[in-house]
Amino acid sequence: xxxxxxxxxxxxxxxxxxxxxxxxxxxxxxxxxxxxxxxxxxxxxxxxxxxxxxxxxxxxxxxxxxxxxxxxxxxxxxxxxxxxxxxxxxxxxxxxxxxxxxxxxxxxxxxxxxxxxxxxxxxxxxxxxxxxxxxxxxxxxxxxxxxxxxxxxxxxxxxxxxxxxxxxxxxxxxxxxxxxxxxxxxxxxxxxxxxxxxxxxxxxxxxxxxxxxxxxxxxxxxxxxxxxxxxxxxxxxxxxxxxxxxxxxxxxxxxxxxxxxxxxxxxxxxxxxxxxxxxxxxxxxxxxxxxxxxxxxxxxxxxxxxxxxxxxxxxxxxxxxxxxxxxxxxxxxxxxxxxxxxx
Numbered sequence: 498x499x500x501x502x503x504x505x506x507x508x509x510x511x512x513x514x515x516x517x518x519x520x521x522x523x524x525x526x527x528x529x530x531x532x533x534x535x536x537x538x539x540x541x542x543x544x545x546x547x548x549x550x551x552x553x554x555x556x557x558x559x560x561x562x563x564x565x566x567x568x569x570x571x572x573x574x575x576x577x578x579x580x581x582x583x584x585x586x587x588x589x590x591x592x593x594x595x596x597x598x599x600x601x602x603x604x605x606x607x608x609x610x611x612x613x614x615x616x617x618x619x620x621x622x623x624x625x626x627x628x629x630x631x632x633x634x635x636x637x638x639x640x641x642x643x644x645x646x647x648x649x650x651x652x653x654x655x656x657x658x659x660x661x662x663x664x665x666x667x668x669x670x671x672x673x674x675x676x677x678x679x680x681x682x683x684x685x686x687x688x689x690x691x692x693x694x695x696x697x698x699x700x701x702x703x704x705x706x707x708x709x710x711x712x713x714x715x716x717x718x719x720x721x722x723x724x725x726x727x728x729x730x731x732x733x734x735x736x737x738x739x740x741x742x743x744x745x746x747x748x749x750x751x752x753x754x755x756x757x758x759x760x761x762x763x764x765x766x767x768x769x770x771x772x773x774x775x776x777x778x779x780x781x782x783x784x785x786x787x788x789x790x791x792x793x794x795x796x797x798x799x800x801x802x803x804x805x806x807x808x809x810x811x812x813x814x815x816x817x818x819x820x821x822x823x824x825x826x827x828x829x830x831x832x833x834x835x836x837x838x839x840x
Contacts, residue, residue: 499527502534502557509552512545515644515671522651523549525567532561539567544683580752583721585692589623589703590839591725593756593832594718596707598740603761604730605633606807607797608706610814610825611728611832616660617814618829620701620840623655625691626665627718628708629677629684635667639810645669652696659815662698664691681713688714689721701840709740711747719751726756726836728794733760733781745789756836757792758782759828762799792835795828 507519518524518538525539536553540546550564586592595608605628612624626634635641640656645668648654655662666677666687677684697703705722708714718724727748731741741758748755760782765774776799786793797803803821806813813821 502527502536505556506553508556509549512548513677514669518549521647533563534560535563535565537565537567578720582719582723584723585689585721586703588697589700591701592703592705592722593726593728594705594707594724594753595728595730596715596744597709597730598742598744599737600631600709602730602732602737604709605637605706606803607730607759607761608704609634609637609807609812611829612661612702612704613659613812613814614825614829615702617826621699622660623662623664623697623700623703625703625705626663626667627688627705627714629666629679629687629714630708632665632667634663634665634706636673636810637807637812638663641667641673641810643668648696650696653694655695655697659812664695685713685717688717692721711743715747719753724753725838726832727753728756728832729758730761731758731782731785732762733775733778735778735781737777738781738785742785742789745785745791754836755791756832757794758786759794760796763796765799792831794831795824797824
């Protein structure tokens with residue numbers, strides 16, 4: 498009877514994942530008492546329990562079904578502090594948080610290429626896409642159609658490409674365009690799981706592509722990880738500079754060492770005339786670095802090739818021309834010089 502029920506339960510998908518609840522080993526027990534079947538689930542995310550419970554009862558309409566949640570010790574993911582953070586990534590020698598004040602400045606492009614540039618130097622690198630509402634990393638590294646996989650050790654297997662390991666919430670959804678309509682508490686829980694339940698192996702660097710702004714996820718990462726360095730991305734535009742200044746002050750206020758500031762989309766060189774155009778203004782990033790006394794890591798121009806290569810899943814630092822590679826490789830050299838990394 499239990500095997501028959503277990504086979505039926507393979508039709509119940511875990512919310513937001515392209516896996517069923519049997520594959521994910523969420524069934525703790527199936528017991529029959531007279532006419533009642535009791536199914537106990539082992540699920541850490543209690544917010545999805547009512548959805549799974551309803552799906553099970555709809556599936557087993559011919560039975561008297563009771564669905565229970567296995568009692569678990571309550572796990573408080575906020576017991577760290579920025580002054581004394583936890584270390585949920587003891588496998589990583591160094592953690593670099595890449596952030597920006599606003600979206601659309603190319604933060605994910607920078608995170609991807611910096612990660613690969615570090616791997617090109619022989620370091621073991623993991624890239625965690627913490628921008629849960631706009632997970633662009635899978636497309637940029639050409640793994641957007643891969644799905645979440647579990648190893649024999651009950652750990653999630655990260656995707657790999659261009660010499661780095663990758664994990665993103667974008668790999669957990671049925672299709673790349675599936676929206677994640679999550680409250681911040683659920684998003685934070687997912688990121689904690691990606692830190693603790695992914696088989697990252699030993700890493701020299703864990704790069705975290707943070708969402709823009711100064712919200713829950715940024716605060717939680719600072720509480721739950723000893724961040725070695727923060728890297729900020731801006732454009733020269735005054736609006737972007739205003740926003741990134743808040744991110745700078747966030748890092749300063751919580752005591753995170755700032756490894757430096759990168760100015761993206763700094764200028765445009767017309768391919769037909771060779772004339773330079775400062776589309777978003779000029780030297781806004783340099784001015785910020787002087788104002789806040791933080792290292793200026795470099796400028797990356799606005800180039801069609803960088804955009805097209807990124808869209809095609811071919812990071813410029815790996816697949817671009819020599820000048821494209823040089824932009825990011827020189828930034829990594831400066832970053833390694835500004836911060837006392839554990840290597």
